[in-house]
Amino acid sequence: MRKLVGVFLALVVTLGLVPAANAMTLNPAGVPARTSLAVVYSDGRVAASPNGHESRPALSLAKLYLGYWVLHHGAPGHKAQVEHMLRVSDDNIATQLDRAYPNAINDVARQFGLGATRSSGYWGYSRTSAVDVARFIEAIKPDPVAAPVLRGMSGAAPIAADGFAQNYGTSRLPGVQGTKFGWSDDRTSITATASYGHGFTVAAITYGPASVNTDDAVRGFVGGPAGGAGAPGQPLTSSVGPIQAPAQRVVDALPPNTPKEITNAIPRDWLVPTGAPEVVLPELPQIPELQLPDVPMSALP
Numbered sequence: 001m002r003k004l005v006g007v008f009l010a011l012v013v014t015l016g017l018v019p020a021a022n023a024m025t026l027n028p029a030g031v032p033a034r035t036s037l038a039v040v041y042s043d044g045r046v047a048a049s050p051n052g053h054e055s056r057p058a059l060s061l062a063k064l065y066l067g068y069w070v071l072h073h074g075a076p077g078h079k080a081q082v083e084h085m086l087r088v089s090d091d092n093i094a095t096q097l098d099r100a101y102p103n104a105i106n107d108v109a110r111q112f113g114l115g116a117t118r119s120s121g122y123w124g125y126s127r128t129s130a131v132d133v134a135r136f137i138e139a140i141k142p143d144p145v146a147a148p149v150l151r152g153m154s155g156a157a158p159i160a161a162d163g164f165a166q167n168y169g170t171s172r173l174p175g176v177q178g179t180k181f182g183w184s185d186d187r188t189s190i191t192a193t194a195s196y197g198h199g200f201t202v203a204a205i206t207y208g209p210a211s212v213n214t215d216d217a218v219r220g221f222v223g224g225p226a227g228g229a230g231a232p233g234q235p236l237t238s239s240v241g242p243i244q245a246p247a248q249r250v251v252d253a254l255p256p257n258t259p260k261e262i263t264n265a266i267p268r269d270w271l272v273p274t275g276a277p278e279v280v281l282p283e284l285p286q287i288p289e290l291q292l293p294d295v296p297m298s299a300l301p
Helices: 002-014 059-073 082-088 091-100 104-112 130-140 144-154 210-220
Strands: 035-041 046-048 176-183 191-197 200-206 237-240 243-249 271-273
Touching (some): 035 130, 035 210, 046 130, 059 082, 059 091, 059 104, 059 191, 059 200, 082 144, 091 104, 130 144, 130 200, 144 176, 144 191, 191 210, 200 210
Antiparallel strands (some): 035 046, 035 200, 191 200, 237 243, 243 271
């Protein structure tokens, strides 16, 4: 299977289906106060809405901190539960791990300097900020021990353990490769999402239902993969120089029976053209109209 994956990825590169550079940017003017947004780039830059540092209910985003600590310090049996806990957002596993390691979340907050993140004795009552969770996810990307955290996000189940749909918020932004979802017990008063992609991590915590978390994330962020979309929710295009063509994500173009090992190996921001290209030429300067003098007919030879 590893050989098959390698051959397929070599074919993808040969066809020119390469990852696009990320151009995700935050538009603070498009963010209502009900939602706090943040984006953290791989070069360390941070952009946030005015309330991006505000401590808000962490909901199931707290499982990211808890899972990371367990992977580094927990018992082998507990480590084996982390990826599944994140993939289906399993509250029972989180409660079991939190009881076994009650200081885990606060230890991670201290380790990464997350000033708005804290646990008050139960993971479900933890608090964090959009900036904190985005900084944390971006920071752990290179850590091989944290790989189950990222896999749990990239392989998030369509329906969580409690039946809640995991398909909203920052997961709708272009270039996203994995997302952790969170929601309050009543399923509507507070929702949250945190997503990572190539060169960035974004987070949104909303006082409102999942649909509002999605709307505010889409309005608050502009850009995405270069040549991919002018704004979240717009049709995807691929570009080579002045040539643009309609496109779709490579993973969306694969047959339904494609082995999981292949689909998981392909970044979600890789695009493949789906239609006829259009050449976009630069606008030429307008040539002023030449005014010729009037010449009487009698003056002609």
